[in-house]
Amino acid sequence: MYKYDQYDQTIVDTRVEEFREQVARRLAGELSEDQFKPLRLMNGLYLQLHAYMLRVAIPYGTLDGRQMRMLAHIARTYDKGYGHFTTRQNIQYNWIELKDTPDILAELATVEMHAIQTSGNCIRNISSDQFAGAAADEVTDPRPWAELLRQWSTFHPEFSYLPRKFKICVIAADEDRAAMRLHDIGIQLTTNAAGEIGAAIYVGGGMGRTPMIAPLIKDFVPIDDLLSYVEACLRVYNRYGRRDNIYKARIKILIHEIGADEYRRQVEEEWAHVKTLGLDPPRAEFDRIAAMFAPPAFDAATPDTLDRSDPDFALWVDQNVKPHKQPGYAIATISLKPVGGIPGDATAEQIELMADLAERYSFDELRVTHAQNIVLPHVRKADLHALWQALDAAGLATPNLDLISDIIACPGLDYCSLANARSIPLAQKIATRFSSIERQRDLGELKLKISGCINACGHHHAGHIGILGVDRKGTENYQLLLGGSGAEDASLGKITGPGFDEDGIVDAIERTVETYRAVRTHGERFLDTYRRVGIEPFKEAIYG
Amino acid sequence: MDDLLRYRDDAPHEEPAVTLDAFLGQTNATAVRLESDEDARALLPHLDRLSLIEVSFPAFRDGRGYSSARILREAGYAGELRAQGDVLVDQIALMRRCGFDSFVPDKPLDPAAVERALGRYDAVYQKAADGRTPVWALRHG
Amino acid sequence: MKIATGNDLATGDVVWWDGAGWSRHVEDAVDVGDGGAALIAREDAARRVNGAYVIDATETPHGPRPAHIKDRIRARGPTVRLDLNVAPADAAAGSWVI
Numbered sequence: 001m002y003k004y005d006q007y008d009q010t011i012v013d014t015r016v017e018e019f020r021e022q023v024a025r026r027l028a029g030e031l032s033e034d035q036f037k038p039l040r041l042m043n044g045l046y047l048q049l050h051a052y053m054l055r056v057a058i059p060y061g062t063l064d065g066r067q068m069r070m071l072a073h074i075a076r077t078y079d080k081g082y083g084h085f086t087t088r089q090n091i092q093y094n095w096i097e098l099k100d101t102p103d104i105l106a107e108l109a110t111v112e113m114h115a116i117q118t119s120g121n122c123i124r125n126i127s128s129d130q131f132a133g134a135a136a137d138e139v140t141d142p143r144p145w146a147e148l149l150r151q152w153s154t155f156h157p158e159f160s161y162l163p164r165k166f167k168i169c170v171i172a173a174d175e176d177r178a179a180m181r182l183h184d185i186g187i188q189l190t191t192n193a194a195g196e197i198g199a200a201i202y203v204g205g206g207m208g209r210t211p212m213i214a215p216l217i218k219d220f221v222p223i224d225d226l227l228s229y230v231e232a233c234l235r236v237y238n239r240y241g242r243r244d245n246i247y248k249a250r251i252k253i254l255i256h257e258i259g260a261d262e263y264r265r266q267v268e269e270e271w272a273h274v275k276t277l278g279l280d281p282p283r284a285e286f287d288r289i290a291a292m293f294a295p296p297a298f299d300a301a302t303p304d305t306l307d308r309s310d311p312d313f314a315l316w317v318d319q320n321v322k323p324h325k326q327p328g329y330a331i332a333t334i335s336l337k338p339v340g341g342i343p344g345d346a347t348a349e350q351i352e353l354m355a356d357l358a359e360r361y362s363f364d365e366l367r368v369t370h371a372q373n374i375v376l377p378h379v380r381k382a383d384l385h386a387l388w389q390a391l392d393a394a395g396l397a398t399p400n401l402d403l404i405s406d407i408i409a410c411p412g413l414d415y416c417s418l419a420n421a422r423s424i425p426l427a428q429k430i431a432t433r434f435s436s437i438e439r440q441r442d443l444g445e446l447k448l449k450i451s452g453c454i455n456a457c458g459h460h461h462a463g464h465i466g467i468l469g470v471d472r473k474g475t476e477n478y479q480l481l482l483g484g485s486g487a488e489d490a491s492l493g494k495i496t497g498p499g500f501d502e503d504g505i506v507d508a509i510e511r512t513v514e515t516y517r518a519v520r521t522h523g524e525r526f527l528d529t530y531r532r533v534g535i536e537p538f539k540e541a542i543y544g
Numbered sequence: 545m546d547d548l549l550r551y552r553d554d555a556p557h558e559e560p561a562v563t564l565d566a567f568l569g570q571t572n573a574t575a576v577r578l579e580s581d582e583d584a585r586a587l588l589p590h591l592d593r594l595s596l597i598e599v600s601f602p603a604f605r606d607g608r609g610y611s612s613a614r615i616l617r618e619a620g621y622a623g624e625l626r627a628q629g630d631v632l633v634d635q636i637a638l639m640r641r642c643g644f645d646s647f648v649p650d651k652p653l654d655p656a657a658v659e660r661a662l663g664r665y666d667a668v669y670q671k672a673a674d675g676r677t678p679v680w681a682l683r684h685g
Numbered sequence: 686m687k688i689a690t691g692n693d694l695a696t697g698d699v700v701w702w703d704g705a706g707w708s709r710h711v712e713d714a715v716d717v718g719d720g721g722a723a724l725i726a727r728e729d730a731a732r733r734v735n736g737a738y739v740i741d742a743t744e745t746p747h748g749p750r751p752a753h754i755k756d757r758i759r760a761r762g763p764t765v766r767l768d769l770n771v772a773p774a775d776a777a778a779g780s781w782v783i
Contacts (some may be wrong), residue, residue, distance in 0.1 A: 005683070007667045007679040007682065007683070008679075009668070010666060010667060011665065011667055014664055014665055018664060022634070026694075027695060027732075029732050033729075033736060034736055035632075037604070039602070039634055046672065047692060047697065047735065047736055049699075049755070049758060049759050050697075050698075050699055050759060050762060050763070051692070051696070051697035051698065051699075052692075052697040073746075080769055095697075095769075096697065097695065097696040097697055098694065098695055098696070098697060099695045099696070121605065121607075151679070152669060152670055153678070154669050155638070155665070155668070156641075156669075156670055157610065157637075157641035157642050158571070158607075158610045158611055158614055158638075158642055158672070159607075159610075159670045160606055160607065160610075160638055161606070161607025161610065161635075162607060163607075167555070193753060208631040211691065235611055238607060238608060238610070238611045239608055241608060243605075243608075270617065273618070277618060277671070278671060279670070279671050281678075281681075282678035282680070282684055284684045285680040285683060285684060288683065288684075342765055342766075413755060413758060413762055414756065414763035414764055414765050414766075417755075419755075422758075422764065422765075424765045424766060425765055428765070456620050474752075474753060474754070475754075476754070511665040
């Protein structure tokens with residue numbers, strides 16, 4: 001894991017003191033809300049429905065037990081005893097008091113954490129593959145590059161007032177576990193014929209009211225030129241992205257309007273210039289960072305076998321545990337989606353327990369996933385049963401990874417001032433309707449994603465089944481979308497037809513999955529069936 | 545020019561800045577004003593005869609001027625580069641990094657607050673137009 | 686009726702104009718008639734409230750009920766965490782909101 005040196009620590013500490021002054025100026029009346037708003041947003045502080053909300057960055061979703069324990073401490077001391085893990089691998093606190101925020105940030109800084117650029121029209125937290133460093137299919141660990149990008153993007157002088165927010169994702173495997181092509185810039189590390197590492201650059205993806213899958217802009221950027229190439233991508237956007245209409249200000253609209261070819265041409269021209277400026281750190285800096293992401297001291301002698309005699313344990317292993325590149329080890333996902341629970345929420349006690357378990361069983365490492373779950377990336381197979389027992393005792397062993405109850409949901413109208421409809425109660429109803437784990441497993445991989453408004457924080461466009469909450473004459477109404485995917489086979493869902501009320505949408509989902517069961521061929525996922533038969537049989541079942 | 549903040553040793557430029565169109569249409573102006581939607585690269589052939597380039601910030605959210613400034617500095621422009629408009633104290637340090645060396649904010653800024661903002665961060669992560677050494681270079685100095 | 690609501694500047698708590706100050710309880714809200722904008726300007730300038738606005742509400746025997754679900758959720762708290770509601774003991778909070 002990356003460890004701050006004196007420079008990193010000083011920068012974060014300085015930011016805390018700067019924000020402390022900004023908050024003091026606001027509380028003293030020297031700043032109006034209009035003036036303060038952009039300043040607080042640059043530091044992840046929103047004013048939501050019930051209170052201020054603070055979003056804390058978890059860079060590329062990686063953290064250690066000490067950091068996780070601090071997140072629990074913040075939840076208990078300054079909030080109401082829980083936190084919400086987000087689809088951008090961050091954590092949000094819903095009940096923060098403005099006057100406490102400088103102290104919270106000061107506490108976070110003691111464990112090398114911050115809220116820098118978790119909001120605002122700037123480069124946001126860099127996201128990555130939650131299995132980085134553990135997955136067998138990666139060409140390299142993407143996180144050192146994500147860390148380089150984190151540093152480069154922090155207080156970037158030219159790109160702090162972009163037309164709109166800007167999200168970058170870095171992965172290094174063909175299987176896309178991070179919705180890479182739904183980012184403003186998606187980077188896939190890869191190798192060329194000569195075996196050298198480079199980056200495929202996708203630009204202009206995103207969700208929101210105009211969802212787009214990012215087109216490939218350059219298939220191979222030599223890795224030492226990555227930052228200057230990204231700098232060129234951003235400069236073209238900063239200069240020519242639309243600023244006349246907030247809904248058309250994301251880079252996806254620019255690329256859609258001028259075309260990927262013209263955007264590529266402009267970036268190439270800019271890059272030819274930018275490359276000469278010496279903006280890219282030397283390889284020695286990459287090596288310094290990469291050394292901190294060296295694989296942990298795996299035990300080569302640990303057995304590669306598993307005792308599956310406990311059926312509940314075996315079920316959890318089958319669903320939530322994935323193969324590790326190191327024999328004898330496994331990747332365990334902790335579901336934050338218990339039936340009837342709030343997707344992504346965890347209590348201070350659960351957060352602390354996960355910190356303990358990471359220290360005990362996973363080389364002190366945890367990951368946050370964009371699907372709002374937690375991963376212990378390096379668990380000895382011999383320890384899995386003990387881990388499962390500890391999780392089960394705390395209500396953290398729901399064996400539903402990638403099943404219909406593993407729902408991504410935005411906070412919705414229960415918390416968010418932008419929302420038009422509630423998302424969480426719907427997630428709870430759906431999970432309850434499909435609570436039988438046998439039924440869920442029969443339905444197989446089924447990614448259900450709910451957004452409470454068109455901003456699409458709940459990734460509904462990318463759900464195999466997506467739900468969009470809207471306000472229909474003052475009442476909540478839910479539209480159903482089918483066929484989206486945020487994975488390597490990225491696609492955007494299609495709306496089936498007229499929307500439903502809360503109970504109606506749950507019934508519509510039931511008819512949808514029963515249609516799938518009736519027409520699927522052996523081994524076919526819901527998404528595959530949908531792609532094969534199209535939307536019509538589903539529409540017929542839902543509305544017919 | 546009561547509200548001019550200036551970080552240069554030479555004498556302030558007296559001649560009023562002309563519009564980009566007017567500048568490109570005549571040969572003797574030495575000061576030009578660049579609107580936020582105008583292309584800074586149009587000035588690149590003429591940098592050696594310019595003493596002042598004023599870049600407009602019609603709203604603090606409009607960040608195009610940051611790119612304009614860097615483009616001009618990257619091309620070697622050494623004259624005065626002025627940010628004019630909705631320039632806020634919390635932006636001055638970023639603007640300095642992009643190469644601005646004078647400021648005419650719409651609303652006057654507290655000089656002490658400006659000084660504090662400019663001196664706040666000892667270290668920077670990126671190489672930009674202000675010549676500061678990024679931490680990656682300090683680490684491997 | 687028209688009532689005024691916002692958030693406390695320092696704590697962020699949802700508050701309602703009760704005629705003399707800002708209350709945590711929507712039941713205390715009073716009709717501001719056409720005076721909402723002036724009230725908000727004055728209170729905002731005095732830093733007693735943040736992000737205030739005027740909403741429609743109906744008068745009920747138990748006090749004002751905001752017309753829009755968003756403000757009813759603001760008045761009570763998240764419908765999914767009734768334990769965190771402004772009046773957690775109120776068993777009818779859920780049905781009042783919806």
